[in-house]
Amino acid sequence: MNIERLRKIILYSEKNREEISYLVRKFCSFAEIEYDNNLLNVLQIVRTSFRKKGFLVFEMPFNDKEIGALSYKGDGLGYVVINTSLPRVNSNFAIAHEIYHVFFQKSEFISKVEFANEHYYEHEEEYAANLFASMLLMPETSFRRMYTKFKEESEGNEVDTIFRLMAYYQVPYMAVLIRCFELKLLTGNNVSEELLSVSKDKIKKKLNELWLDESIIEPSNKDDYSNIEELVRSLGSVYIGEGYINEYTLDKALQNMRNLYEKIRGE
Structure with a gap:
């Protein structure tokens, strides 16, 4: 990182620290954790909090080492996927960063890709999300x-x-x-x-x-895909029993998931 970019980040932080501090407090209240205490396992807290907001968060190693996270919000559930082929420190920060986007982003949240390089700080929403993550993880x-x-x-x-x-x-x-x-x-x-x-x-x-x-x-390479597939299979079986979908629809959805998974993994 060059000195000019660092100065730009610090200037943004000085101007917006009170607003972002308020959002950190708001999230901590929602998650029922103490503000200004060390957050020892951010993912454990986030899973429950995201689920309450209609998002599933899971980990998966990506073939692309430049991408920190993928986020998507459809008509039903939203998804946040953390790239575990990156160092564990980057994954931790990416998780906290995504909390801001899911809970507080001002623009409409549909789909996005987080890049794990210096361009990560280029847009105002990214400055805000990084400041939020910094305040949350380093009280x-x-x-x-x-x-x-x-x-x-x-x-x-x-x-x-x-x-x-x-x-x-x-x-x-x-x-x-x-x-x-x-x-x-x-x-x-x-x-x-x-x-x-x-x-x-x-x-x-x-x-x-x-x-x-x-x-x-070092990367953890943790892979939650089997858990996600089992969740979809379980919910699909319930929907089949209630007549909402048929077995072909479920099988097709699972195959599409598998194809996307293999593409992300580079298999």
Whole structure:
């Protein structure tokens, strides 16, 4: 990420933090969780909350490593599919990001693709969704406290501090860096090439050097497809029994699902 894009993100955060903070509180109330506490398993919370909003959320490895998530809302159920071929930290952030789109997006929510690269921040709805995810996964009070703790452990080294925060909150490196600037724990005077340009190999090496969990930058490759297929099959059997559809319709729907699944997986 270049410095100009970082400045644009921080400027948006400064202007909109109160509004997005209100939305985070609103979601936490809906999900019946404490605001400003660490969210240890965002997906576990999201599944139930999304279902109440008429969405199923599931995980699946994509062949395309650039796509972070797929979302679709039809006449009936909506779907949010998280790409588990990406590092676990990216999947966590993508899940929190999608909460904003499902619950609070101002424009009509029909279908969309989230890209897991720097263009992720280009549109206002994406700025808002990323700020929402950042506030939800890295609550201010907790983040300030852990920043101070990890900076002491890192003997003032800002790069090591960010890596420790990344491992603790299990979010992408760049998300942690942006959060530090949003909360003015870092300022424009602290920006360096070392902070902005961090490769996956460097992240892995640093996590290893600091005795942190390297698995957070590996994909889980979790695949919920069999569960989704079983759910459709079960509901289809009920609808057949009630005369709404016939077996041919159910079989065709399942085959279409399988074809789409194989396309997404690249099989």
